[in-house]
Each structure stands twice: as structure tokens, then as C-alpha cells.
């Protein structure tokens with residue numbers, strides 16, 4: 414097995430420190446040909462200060478080195494981490510030196526691949542590393558961390574155990590092919606299939622939420638012209654992103670910005686005022702864009718000026734959004750106004766605020782946070798997190814469904830077991846057991862960057 418080397422920190426710009434990783438049987442030996450510490454004997458899991466000397470015997474930099482003896486390391490092999498100053502030039506010179514001294518440059522994802530091959534991580538955990546590093550919100554990172562800890566893998570392992578159990582029961586019957594399955598046993602088998610299907614359904618439903626955590630929850634701010642949409646949009650962003658005037662039709666396009674509320678990533682969309690009768694071609698386009706957005710948003714916040722209430726437009730717009738996805742927001746509550754009538758519409762939530770004075774804004778933020786946090790609470794484990802995992806789990810679900818159909822049809826136990834065994838393969842593939850390494854490399858590791 415080669416000893417591989419790469420820079421594991423970002424090389425896009427300079428930083429305080431940068432870390433180089435070496436993994437393989439000769440990691441320590443090669444490191445000690447370049448990194449010199451006053452301590453002669455390097456022990457495992459200890460930090461040593463020293464100097465890094467390049468091929469021309471010049472001191473390149475000083476820094477720290479840690480040696481982690483196999484199997485107690487990320488890759489499961491002997492592993493060395495050297496931290497030097499984070500200048501990409503210094504780091505790449507150090508890597509070149511280590512290559513001259515006997516290491517080979519790592520391929521993208523090769524450290525993770527070795528962790529996988531040595532059984533330190535399963536495939537879902539490997540995928541979680543990439544997701545953890547790429548997380549755009551703290552909630553997304555938290556879920557990826559749970560997957561990396563093996564929480565989702567455990568659920569898959571439990572599904573595998575239950576499937577094995579069912580298979581054993583079927584296989585017991587295979588020995589008596591001439592007898593029909595006892596009706597009581599048949600009921601039991603069907604129940605077990607149903608349980609497997611229910612468990613995979615629950616896990617599958619986490620996918621949409623996990624995707625939301627990375628793409629963000631889309632919140633559309635809509636309403637009549639001059640309702641105060643852009644003022645609210647700016648207040649939530651904390652910047653004057655959208656132009657605010659008292660001239661109706663100021664916002665003609667949709668504007669999108671990201672905000673974070675309690676670790677959740679929310680995409681706020683400000684839209685053109687809803688004025689279906691407008692003759693202005695630009696405003697018309699703006700409105701049709703807003704209507705397009707309506708179909709995909711997670712929440713519609715309809716802004717209605719409390720000092721000038723109007724319900725007609727809302728009735729039209731609301732027809733295309735289910736009730737649990739629409740909120741009614743009375744704006745400009747700082748203005749003197751009669752107590753507004755309750756809108757004659759089925760709504761999820763009604764609240765009042767003044768984007769100008771700030772009154773009610775914090776409550777609105779909290780409502781948004783609550784609204785979206787309930788959606789992720791029920792992700793057990795860490796859910797499933799990419800198309801590969803989803804497709805395999807769906808295939809497993811289908812196999813369980815076919816198995817139950819097959820049982821109900823009184824097919825031969827062999828046939829029934831065959832179907833279920835196919836399903837079992839899908840679970841194995843999720844974790845990367847008995848898998849074709851070349852295919853896995855192309856699909857997964859090659860998408861990583863070097864050093865991971």
C-alpha cells in the first residue's frame with residue numbers, strides 16, 4: 414500500500430495555518446525525513462514542535478507534527494498531520510518534498526476511501542463528511558454530523574437485521590416446498606413486510622427535509638403595491654437591499670436573499686406588488702414571476718396594509734396555495750387604523766408588524782423559526798441525504814412491496830425470498846458492503862477534493 418500525501422486545508426487563500434496529511438505504512442518514516450524535532454522518539458498521539466526542511470536542505474517553515482498509529486487514526490492506517498503556516502506556496506513545497514522522500518500525491522477523496530476500506534466508516538458516513546464540509550447552515554451541519562456519527566447507518570443496519578429475520582423464516586419454509594404456508598405464518602410474514610415498508614417510508618420522508626436544509630426554506634413576500642413588502646424584506650435582511658418608495662410598482666422583479674434564523678437557512682423573496690389590472694409590461698412580467706414562485710415556495714407571507722385593508726386580491730392568489738402554506742401579515746401597525754376585520758380566508762397564521770418601527774418583527778422571526786424547526790425535529794438519526802441513498806431505499810421499499818404481493822399470491826417461498834434478497838442488496842449498497850469499488854470510486858470519492 415502506498416503512502417499518500419496531500420494538503421488537507423483550503424489552498425484557495427492564505428491562512429494562519431495549513432495542514433498536510435500523510436497516510437500509509439511509511440507515513441512516520443517519510444515525515445521524519447523532512448520534519449525535525451528535538452525529540453528523537455516520536456510517540457503516537459503526541460504533538461511535536463519542529464522544522465520542515467525541503468529537498469535543498471533549506472528550512473521551509475516551522476510547525477507541529479502529530480503521528481497517529483494504526484488503527485487509531487482517521488484512515489485506520491498510520492497517519493501523520495503536519496501543520497505549517499497557511500501559505501499555499503509553502504504547503505505545496507512541503508508536499509513536493511514529501512513526494513521526493515517517498516510519498517505519492519493522494520487522489521481526490523483517497524483519505525476517506527482508505528477510511529472506508531479499513532472499515533472505519535461506511536459509505537453513508539463517507540458521504541456525510543462531504544455534506545458536513547459543504548453545509549450552508551448550522552442545522553444542516555448538525556444533521557450531517559449525526560450521519561457521520563453513524564446514526565443513519567444504524568437505522569439501515571436495523572432494517573437489514575429485520576430483513577434477515579424475515580428471510581430466515583422464508584428459508585425455513587423453502588425446505589418444505591410441497592406444503593402451503595400456514596395462514597397464521599402468512600399473516601406474520603405480511604406484517605413483517607409492512608413493518609419494513611413503514612420504516613423505510615419514514616426514513617424516506619426525511620429526504621425532503623434534509624434537502625430543504627441545504628437549499629433553504631423559500632418564503633415569498635407578496636401583497637398589493639405599497640403594502641410594505643420591500644420595507645419588511647429590508648428589515649429582515651438588515652440592509653437596504655430593495656428600493657422602497659411610496660410610488661406603487663417600485664419593485665418590478667423578484668429579489669432573493671438568504672437569511673439565517675436559529676441555524677436555519679431561509680431564502681426570502683421580495684416580489685412585485687400584485688396588481689393584475691396593470692398595463693405596464695414590466696410590472697406585468699414581475700407579477701407573472703411572482704405567480705411562478707408561488708408554486709414552489711414553502712410559505713407565502715401575504716402583506717396587507719392595516720390602514721388600507723383589501724381582501725380581493727388575496728382571495729385570487731390564495732386559491733393556488735394550500736392553507737398550511739400561507740400567512741397573513743398586517744403591516745404598518747404603527748399607523749392609526751380601525752381594528753381590521755378578520756380576513757375571511759382559511760389561514761395558517763395571522764400576525765401584525767411594523768417594519769418601520771420594528772414592532773412585531775422579532776415575533777415574526779420567531780414564528781418563522783418555529784414553523785420550520787418542527788419540520789426537522791422528527792428526522793430520526795440523521796436521515797438520508799442524497800439521491801444515491803434515496804434511490805436505494807426506494808428500491809428496498811419496492812422489493813418489500815413485491816414480497817408482500819408475492820406472499821399474498823402464495824408464490825413459492827423461493828420466489829418470495831428471491832425478491833426480498835434483492836431488497837437486502839440495496840441496503841448493503843447503502844452502507845457500501847460487498848460493493849464494486851471501482852463504481853463507488855467514480856460515484857463518490859472522485860467528487861471529493863484532494864486531501865479529504
Ligand SMILES: Nc1nc2c(ncn2[C@@H]2O[C@H](COP(=O)(O)OP(=O)(O)O)[C@@H](O)[C@H]2O)c(=O)[nH]1
Nearest residue numbers: 639640641642643644657658659745767768769
Ligand atoms: N408607517 C409605515 N409606513 C411603512 C411601513 N412599511 C412601509 N411603509 C411605507 O409604505 C410605502 C411603500 O413601502 P414599500 O416597502 O416600498 O412597499 P411595497 O410596494 O409593498 O414593496 C413606503 O413609503 C414606506 O415607507 C410601516 O411599517 N409603517
Ligand SMILES: [Mg+2]
Nearest residue numbers: 642643663664
Ligand atoms: Mg416593493
